Amino acid sequence: MKVFVQIPCLNEEETLPAVLASIPREIEGVDELEILVIDDGSSDKTVEIAQQLGVTHFVRHARNMGLARSFRDGVDYALAHGADIVVNTDGDNQYPQDRIPDLVRPVLEGVADIVIADRQTATIAHFSPFKKMMQRVGSSVVNRAADTRLPDAASGFRAYSRAALYRLNIVTEFSYCMETIIQAGHKRLRIASVPVTTNAKTRESRLFKNIFHHMAKSGSAIVRSYLMFKPYVIFATLAAVFGVLALVPMVRFLVIWALQGDNAGNIQSLIFAAIMSVAALLSVALGVLSDLQRTNRVLLEDQLERIKQIQYDRTS
Numbered sequence: 001m002k003v004f005v006q007i008p009c010l011n012e013e014e015t016l017p018a019v020l021a022s023i024p025r026e027i028e029g030v031d032e033l034e035i036l037v038i039d040d041g042s043s044d045k046t047v048e049i050a051q052q053l054g055v056t057h058f059v060r061h062a063r064n065m066g067l068a069r070s071f072r073d074g075v076d077y078a079l080a081h082g083a084d085i086v087v088n089t090d091g092d093n094q095y096p097q098d099r100i101p102d103l104v105r106p107v108l109e110g111v112a113d114i115v116i117a118d119r120q121t122a123t124i125a126h127f128s129p130f131k132k133m134m135q136r137v138g139s140s141v142v143n144r145a146a147d148t149r150l151p152d153a154a155s156g157f158r159a160y161s162r163a164a165l166y167r168l169n170i171v172t173e174f175s176y177c178m179e180t181i182i183q184a185g186h187k188r189l190r191i192a193s194v195p196v197t198t199n200a201k202t203r204e205s206r207l208f209k210n211i212f213h214h215m216a217k218s219g220s221a222i223v224r225s226y227l228m229f230k231p232y233v234i235f236a237t238l239a240a241v242f243g244v245l246a247l248v249p250m251v252r253f254l255v256i257w258a259l260q261g262d263n264a265g266n267i268q269s270l271i272f273a274a275i276m277s278v279a280a281l282l283s284v285a286l287g288v289l290s291d292l293q294r295t296n297r298v299l300l301e302d303q304l305e306r307i308k309q310i311q312y313d314r315t316s
Helices: 016-022 046-052 067-080 097-108 129-146 162-167 176-186 211-229 231-260 267-315
Strands: 002-009 032-040 057-061 085-088 114-118 158-161 191-195
Touching: 002 016, 002 067, 002 097, 016 046, 016 097, 032 046, 032 067, 046 057, 057 067, 067 085, 067 162, 067 176, 067 267, 085 097, 085 162, 097 114, 097 158, 097 191, 114 176, 129 176, 129 211, 158 162, 162 176, 162 267, 176 191, 176 211, 211 231, 211 267, 231 267
Parallel strands: 002 032, 002 085, 032 057, 114 191
Antiparallel strands: 085 158, 114 158
């Protein structure tokens, strides 16, 4: 059983030594534990320090590619080198690496495919009340989209089984966290949660400029995932809204015509109703096309999973 602990880094020379020092070197039930540093275009001595501290596995980007690409490239490297479980932590030392055995254990025992650390965001001191509320709302929205019940959907401290990584496909360029949960939920992967206490804050996040930037990016990722997995939800909602907007002025027009027999001056209601009716029909048509596209995507993902099995089983 081989475990890879991957650490995405962007100029983490100050905090990386603490991260590496706190990673357990032995885990019960694990034969090999390897550490992988993903250098996402660092301009400091992140790589040199990692090498001095004994890290031998690296993925390097010539320029900053983002967290999602770093995660994907790290997973590719780990699977190609025989990883049975991939643990993702962070280079800023926000996560308690000594809890890695707790993340890995449910996967080793075969009771979970993915294990996500619950940071218990309501207790994090440096989170503002607004940020804590947005974390709860965001997790609730993701859980609704994925049909899951996770307390901390945005946590990046996770363990993935090899089989789970075969089935997950990262397409976003922002953050993989919410997208992988939604995919895993719809693919009926078993997801467990382990409560942890985060370390003290070492720096501001480089993933987003502020909470509103994070909300916008996360919102777009959730909508994209809805379109991928539940297109009928979005387009059925749009069709219903446009249908109601068409029905109300149409009924008004007919009532006035029936009671007064003259609709001169009310023709604008009929025009508005016609426009809304066309919008409702377009929403229905787009919903049908999206659902057909979803079926095609499922078939393509089945093929991609088989390709991954052939590729990584041969190289590992």
